[in-house]
Amino acid sequence: MRPVVIAACLLLLAPITDSWWASGSAVILDPRMVCKKNRRTRGRLAQICRNETGLVKEITKGVTLGATECAHQFRSRRWNCTTQRRSMRKILMRDTRETGFVNAITAAGVTFSITRACTAGSLLECSCEKGIPKPRRGHDPVDPPPTQESKNKWQWGGCSDNVRFGLKKSREFMDSRYRKRSDIKTLIKLHNHNAGRLAIKNNMKIECKCHGLSGSCTLRTCWWRMPTFREVGDRLRDRFEGAAKVIASNDGDSFMPESPSIKKPGKKDIIYSEESPDFCAPNLKTGSLGTQGRQCNISSAGTDGCDQMCCRRGYVETTINETENCNCQFKWCCEVICETCNVKRNIQTCL
Numbered sequence: 001m002r003p004v005v006i007a008a009c010l011l012l013l014a015p016i017t018d019s020w021w022a023s024g025s026a027v028i029l030d031p032r033m034v035c036k037k038n039r040r041t042r043g044r045l046a047q048i049c050r051n052e053t054g055l056v057k058e059i060t061k062g063v064t065l066g067a068t069e070c071a072h073q074f075r076s077r078r079w080n081c082t083t084q085r086r087s088m089r090k091i092l093m094r095d096t097r098e099t100g101f102v103n104a105i106t107a108a109g110v111t112f113s114i115t116r117a118c119t120a121g122s123l124l125e126c127s128c129e130k131g132i133p134k135p136r137r138g139h140d141p142v143d144p145p146p147t148q149e150s151k152n153k154w155q156w157g158g159c160s161d162n163v164r165f166g167l168k169k170s171r172e173f174m175d176s177r178y179r180k181r182s183d184i185k186t187l188i189k190l191h192n193h194n195a196g197r198l199a200i201k202n203n204m205k206i207e208c209k210c211h212g213l214s215g216s217c218t219l220r221t222c223w224w225r226m227p228t229f230r231e232v233g234d235r236l237r238d239r240f241e242g243a244a245k246v247i248a249s250n251d252g253d254s255f256m257p258e259s260p261s262i263k264k265p266g267k268k269d270i271i272y273s274e275e276s277p278d279f280c281a282p283n284l285k286t287g288s289l290g291t292q293g294r295q296c297n298i299s300s301a302g303t304d305g306c307d308q309m310c311c312r313r314g315y316v317e318t319t320i321n322e323t324e325n326c327n328c329q330f331k332w333c334c335e336v337i338c339e340t341c342n343v344k345r346n347i348q349t350c351l
């Protein structure tokens with residue numbers, strides 16, 4: 001009996017964030033590691049790991065999609081959502097707005113990737129929704145957007161993105177093992193996962209195709225389509241900008257705004273409980289890598305401006321040679337022929 005008890009205790013002690021790591025040097029939240037760690041547990045997560053290997057592959061793709069979009073959204077900021085292990089690991093162990101964004105976009109990426117695979121027919125357990133889609137709460141099938149001749153007939157048809165399956169699997173894989181916890185960090189994590197998923201669910205679009213003689217569009221068939229993942233990233237970035245700080249409520253299993261004068265964050269909002277570092281200098285504890293050596297833009301007043309990016313430490317200017325196409329000529333018909341020219345460009349990098 002004894003060894004079993006000890007093993008159970010070790011499982012309970014395992015920190016909650018570490019399992020999201022890491023394949024080789026590219027640090028991402030690695031679903032295969034999650035599966036390895038949770039193989040012997042009960043519940044939906046282990047079931048997915050044991051017998052839905054196709055799904056786990058899509059989840060992995062979704063995590064990568066989220067990480068790539070995160071790096072895009074933050075490319076011109078001090079914290080650039082780098083997947084370098086020593087940084088991202090710390091970011092995920094904290095509870096700042098950056099943590100919230102990473103959790104939200106990861107959950108969105110997983111939902112997106114699974115849903116896309118369903119539509120493409122590459123998963124056994126799901127397909128797109130054929131025919132009349134079932135109503136979505138708050139998003140019942142509505143009239144498709146009008147065209148020039150909006151009086152024309154339309155009908156549901158084609159292959160709608162089956163976002164419900166993606167949402168469900170994303171919840172099962174990412175949330176189920178946290179359901180029994182009610183510490184503030186876990187509540188915030190689950191909230192932000194959901195905010196990420198809602199950025200897809202609440203922004204489904206209707207797409208239509210015309211039928212009829214020579215493009216006359218006498219009949220249109222329409223279906224639901226997910227927004228592009230870039231749009232999802234843009235929306236979540238807005239939520240990051242307006243993220244709400246929360247504290248634990250007295251009842252111990254919910255959160256509330258830090259100050260009573262602030263309105264309670266909505267389901268779509270990203271929330272956090274810890275202030276972010278300024279990310280100016282390297283700091284092992286916070287996961288900040290600092291901005292020394294980062295390129296900045298002297299003519300920008302935004303986050304990539306040299307003042308902001310370099311935290312007023314100043315910058316060095318270097319001249320780099322680049323090649324570009326030049327003296328292009330249009331040749332009849334139909335080619336464009338260019339020479340390659342060397343051009344010099346000044347770039348600024350933070351001290």
Ligand SMILES: *[C@@H]1O[C@H](CO)[C@@H](O)[C@H](O)[C@H]1NC(C)=O
Binds near residue numbers: 047051052
């Ligand atoms: C996965 O396991 C469940 C229950 O053990 C079973 O019902 C289901 O058919 C399995 N799915 C696959 C794809 O093997």
Ligand SMILES: *[C@@H]1O[C@H](CO)[C@@H](O)[C@H](O)[C@H]1NC(C)=O
Binds near residue numbers: 080082290292294
């Ligand atoms: C992101 O920031 C890190 C640390 O400052 C830097 O090493 C890396 O090159 C940056 N990535 C991009 C794409 O700018």
Ligand SMILES: *[C@@H]1O[C@H](CO)[C@@H](O)[C@H](O)[C@H]1NC(C)=O
Binds near residue numbers: 298299
């Ligand atoms: C620098 O910032 C200016 C002003 O925002 C912008 O027009 C320009 O394209 C930026 N340059 C680079 C290299 O990003």
Ligand SMILES: *[C@@H]1O[C@H](CO)[C@@H](O)[C@H](O)[C@H]1NC(C)=O
Binds near residue numbers: 321342
């Ligand atoms: C850049 O171009 C100049 C000539 O325009 C050349 O002398 C120099 O060696 C080049 N530098 C590099 C690093 O290629």
